[in-house]
Structures are given as C-alpha cells and as structure tokens.
Amino acid sequence: MCERKDNKGSSRRDFLRMAAQGAGGMALVMVGGGHSLVSANAVSEGGSDRRGPMEYDPSKHRYLYVIDVDKCIGCGSCVRACERENQVPRHFFRTWIERYQVSRTGEVYVDSPNGGHDGFAPSETGADISKAFFVPKLCNHCDNTPCVQLCPVGASFVSPDGVVLVDDKRCIGCSYCVQGCPYGSRFIHPETHTASKCTLCYHRLVRGESTACVQNCPTGARQLGDSRSLGDKVAEIVATSKVHVLKPELHTEPKCFYVNSSREVR
C-alpha cells in the first residue's frame, strides 16, 4: 500500500515535470521550428543517417499488411504470439480477433472474448446465423494518422518506413491518442502509464524477419509486404485484388488491407 502511494506520487511528479518540459519544449520548437522541418526532409529522403545496431535503411522500405478473412480460423495464435514477443500485459491487446456472426434477419453479433487470446467457444447467440467469420485486427499504421496528429508532445510518430510508433520516454500518458484512434488500437500500459500499441514488430523488421503475428499464423491469413521491394507478393495482392480498408470514410489511409471481408466489418 505504502509502496503504491510512493509510486503514484513519483509518477505524478514525473508527469508534471514532463508536461512542463513538453509544453515548454513544444512552444520553443514552434518558435525555432523552421530549422527542424528543413532537416527532417533532408534525413528522411537521403536516409544516410545510420545509427543502431544493424545496417538498415528505413527509406528503402514501406510496409503493408494484408488480412484474408476467409483464411482466419480464429485460433488466436497471433494474439498469443504478439503477447509473448512484445510482453503485452494481460487483458490488453496490440492485435486481437473479432468474431462476426450475422443472422438471416440482419442482426450482427460481434464478440472477442479476451481478444481471442484463449480461442473461441462455440457460439451461443441462439439466432439463425447465416454467415460468420473471424476478423483479425491491429493498428492500421495509417498514412494520415489521427493519433500522431493528436499527440501534444511529439511522442507518437510515423517512421520513415511507414510504421506508427510511440516514444515511451516522451509520452506523458495523456491518452488523447487512445481516444483519437478510430480503430481502438492503442491503450495505456498499466505499468509504464504510457501509450502502447502495435509496433509492427519493428525490432524484427529491421533484422529482416516478419512480425510475430504473421510468422505464427498457421493458415497464412495474415501477410506482411513491402511496397518498396520489387516483385513483393503481398504488395501485388494489394495492387491486383479487390481489397478493403476499415473505415475508409475517415480518410486515414490505412496500410492494413482486408481481402474477402464483409460490409459488417468496421
């Protein structure tokens, strides 16, 4: 109890300190903002700046994600893989599976018990179900992303290769982005009290590996592609198939594309 109190006190202090820093920093960045914008373009286009452990040039990649609803069996392997890869806290999800059941009269039943982490039990809707399917969801890594626009301290950003990431050292945990994400992809981490979300397994991508969810999908319902890689099969699916994005009316320009989806999916 006592310890908890301490934690709370220190986190509030941290919050105030960071808020002051953030607000002050932001105002000052705005004042001297011209300089940062110029250098921003120089780096992201040239891609010559190399730091980090491996030779990886973000400007040479542009990731996209394809989900084939007809192939998803709702096993939850992706949810469990994501949890283990990224140490996602219990009952929070960076990716999850929704079960859609549509009755002949048009009622739509959607459930996602524990995000599909523990699989799905036989349905108990009692309705005359005429179609049903599983829909995996995750951060859509929007090109025109509301969460990044909302962040008051520049903690959310889009990487040069198109991945939406959170700088958890900078995040003040205000949760504007959590409220602003139309897809519900973000949450406040219960321990760090900062925003957390799908990173598209960025630490794996830079090592040339696929995301944990894609690698562990037993049916290939989830696929990761790179539109800047020549002859990429997944980019070819997006280019040649009838794909659908979630909430297109919001013009968020998601980079997750759904194949064989249905109009009930939002």
Added chain:
Amino acid sequence: MEHTKHIWRAAFLLIAVLTFVIVGRHFLVPKSFGEAGYYRYDALFEHMDKEPRHGAPDACADCHDDIAAAKAGGKHAPVKCEVCHDVLASHVKDGEKVADMRINRSWELCAYCHQRLVGRPALVAQVDIREHLELSAGQAIPAEACVQCHDKDAIHHP
C-alpha cells in the same frame, strides 16, 4: 535624441527574450528531436534495439532437424513450432540452451484450432470436442484429453 533610452530598452528586451528562447530550447528539446520529423529520432533506434523473442522461422531445425523433417511432411507443417511451444528466447540464448522448452499438453491448445465453430473455415480438421470424447452433460473435459490418443509423433506428423 531624447528617445535613445527607449530604443536601447526595447533592444535589450529583444536580446533577453531571444537568449531565453535559445538557451531554454537547448535544455528543453531532447537531443535528436526534429531530426527526421516532429519526434525524437533516437526513439526509432530504441525500437530497433529491442531483442526479438521468437526465433527465425527455421531456427528450431538447427538442433531438432529430425522433428523438423518429420513435421515438414505432415499436416502440421504450416504451424510453426512456437505456436504450440514457447518462444525460442525462453529456451536458447546466444546459441546455448538455457531452459527446457515448455510443452503445452492441454486440450485447450488443440481446441484453439480444432474445436468446431460456426464461421470457422474448413481449412483445418474440426470436431466438437465434447462430442468427440463422448462426454455426458456434467462431465468436464480431462486436462490432457487430446494427447492421450494423439501422441507426440501423431501431432508432429499427422
């Protein structure tokens, strides 16, 4: 020039504000902020530095080539080892075994894919587990019900 004093005052104020802004900005704006956009560029590299926990798709075959070969010819070939076992990082570190690989023998693991469900595509074999075990209404499913008949070899090479 009776207003000289006022001009000097204004100039001094301007210099003071500018100095405050420049010095303040230096301390308040984190290093690498704005280098590649309106964010701290170093955060990108912090994300890169995280260690993967799942191994590469064929990493298990480095040591367990016999099981990998048997599995490659079976129906479970598209299912990666780590789906049913644990992540590689819990078993191997820097090429050395650090702990036994955990084995999940529960019927729930099998049910994740093989429980018959409305809406589950016929890509995988499906049974109603209670019906398959011929259980009566109140009976609970035994913890390791599936592996009692479908043993290790039958699972790796069904």
